[in-house]
Amino acid sequence: MPRLAIKGGNPVAEDLSKLIPPWPTYSEKERQALIEVLESRRWCRIYPGSRAELFENMFAEYHHAKHGIAVANGTVALELAMKTVGVKQGDKLVVPAVTFIASASAATELGAIPIFADIDPETGNISPRSVRDIVEQEDGVRAVVAVHYGGNPVNFDELKPFLARRGIKLIEDCAHAHGSEWRGRRVGAIGDMGGFSFQESKSLTAGEGGIVLTDNDEYANKARLIHNIGRVVGRPGYEHYILASNYRMTEFQAALLLAKLDEFKEQVERKHRNGAYLADRLKRIKGVEPQKMEEGVTKRGYYYFVFRYNPEEFGGLSKQRFIEALRAEGVPADIGYGMPLYKQKAFSREAFLEVMPPGIEYPNYDKMYLPGAEEFTRQEVTLLHYVLLGEKEALDMIVAAIEKIKENVDELAG
Numbered sequence: 001m002p003r004l005a006i007k008g009g010n011p012v013a014e015d016l017s018k019l020i021p022p023w024p025t026y027s028e029k030e031r032q033a034l035i036e037v038l039e040s041r042r043w044c045r046i047y048p049g050s051r052a053e054l055f056e057n058m059f060a061e062y063h064h065a066k067h068g069i070a071v072a073n074g075t076v077a078l079e080l081a082m083k084t085v086g087v088k089q090g091d092k093l094v095v096p097a098v099t100f101i102a103s104a105s106a107a108t109e110l111g112a113i114p115i116f117a118d119i120d121p122e123t124g125n126i127s128p129r130s131v132r133d134i135v136e137q138e139d140g141v142r143a144v145v146a147v148h149y150g151g152n153p154v155n156f157d158e159l160k161p162f163l164a165r166r167g168i169k170l171i172e173d174c175a176h177a178h179g180s181e182w183r184g185r186r187v188g189a190i191g192d193m194g195g196f197s198f199q200e201s202k203s204l205t206a207g208e209g210g211i212v213l214t215d216n217d218e219y220a221n222k223a224r225l226i227h228n229i230g231r232v233v234g235r236p237g238y239e240h241y242i243l244a245s246n247y248r249m250t251e252f253q254a255a256l257l258l259a260k261l262d263e264f265k266e267q268v269e270r271k272h273r274n275g276a277y278l279a280d281r282l283k284r285i286k287g288v289e290p291q292k293m294e295e296g297v298t299k300r301g302y303y304y305f306v307f308r309y310n311p312e313e314f315g316g317l318s319k320q321r322f323i324e325a326l327r328a329e330g331v332p333a334d335i336g337y338g339m340p341l342y343k344q345k346a347f348s349r350e351a352f353l354e355v356m357p358p359g360i361e362y363p364n365y366d367k368m369y370l371p372g373a374e375e376f377t378r379q380e381v382t383l384l385h386y387v388l389l390g391e392k393e394a395l396d397m398i399v400a401a402i403e404k405i406k407e408n409v410d411e412l413a414g
């Protein structure tokens with residue numbers, strides 16, 4: 001019987017790291033692109049004909065959006081989207097309880113109050129029923145932040161018409177969802193505005209970076225002004241039309257993103273194919289359940305490949321210990337965000353009130369318990385998207401490692 005690697009046996013996925021390209025990938029093309037910017041002495045995008053503008057057009061077109069506004073990172077992309085749709089101090093924003101904290105902290109940066117909605121533990125996405133309940137119970141909900149968790153598009157059919165009827169804005173947090181599609185349309189401008197991140201771990205990256213997409217001409221103009229400290233883009237100088245901030249992307253970031261765009265598009269297709277293969281193989285193992293995708297999902301972009309782990313099918317082995325065993329076998333698994341956001345110290349009474357404007361009441365995050373979010377975070381196991389750049393041989397190693405742990409779980413008893 002093979003011994004588990006965590007007990008000194010041979011790792012079954014020892015060669016996995018050799019079958020996956022190191023992330024982020026780059027080639028001579030990226031090196032040249034950066035040197036060209038350097039030597040051009042145009043490092044800032046405020047001049048006409050910038051690389052940032054070209055990237056905005058190309059990324060927006062790929063994502064089936066009319067407009068793109070490139071920014072410094074994904075957190076300020078959400079802040080810009082919120083400001084643009086009119087979020088003001090004291091407004092409420094519905095945010096899924098399980099996501100990266102920026103989905104909520106972009107709101108608190110504007111003095112707006114995140115109201116946490118529950119998660120559908122099968123999809124990992126915001127529960128449309130929980131959104132409806134909140135909207136019906138709370139006054140002052142201005143917008144909903146819908147995170148496509150791991151890259152899994154939210155159910156727009158359930159969210160969009162419901163919110164539109166009530167004049168509540170839908171902001172897509174697409175930081176995980178480059179290339180994802182709902183009913184044949186790429187995400188980002190299906191709602192009112194969408195924000196993306198190009199941080200180093202993301203599936204299209206310039207180290208840092210972000211973009212806001214929209215189909216709304218008025219929002220696009222407003223967002224461009226806000227992001228350029230009240231100036232018209234392409235018109236440098238000192239004519240400012242509104243009071244705002246500087247969210248601009250640099251020309252180095254834009255050049256890297258442009259250089260990576262073709263490869264990224266090919267990687268989206270590859271990860272979609274390989275993700276479906278891995279999910280299909282994992283479904284056959286009792287106790288691991290790949291994230292459910294709804295019938296409207298026509299293309300799955302990835303940040304995380306997510307599956308839920310059930311200790312009962314693994315002789316009671318805890319998730320923590322399962323992940324340790326999996327890592328020892330050579331599979332870089334992780335726990336995702338680990339807890340619902342309302343359990344973060346940043347949402348304690350003291351920490352929350354410290355950053356909020358005077359007069360804002362504490363929403364009692366410390367007393368929250370959302371069953372779907374609790375269940376999902378208890379069970380969630382994640383693999384980062386670039387694992388799916390490995391082909392069948394690599395994916396079969398992941399499956400073999402999980403099967404090996406299941407078959408030899410007795411070695412870990414006690």
Ligand SMILES: Cc1ncc(COP(=O)(O)O)c(C=O)c1O
Nearest residue numbers: 073074075100102103175197199
């Ligand atoms: C869901 C989600 N939203 C927003 C962000 C913020 O992006 P950035 O790190 O580029 O500021 C991230 C980044 O990790 C994210 O995962």
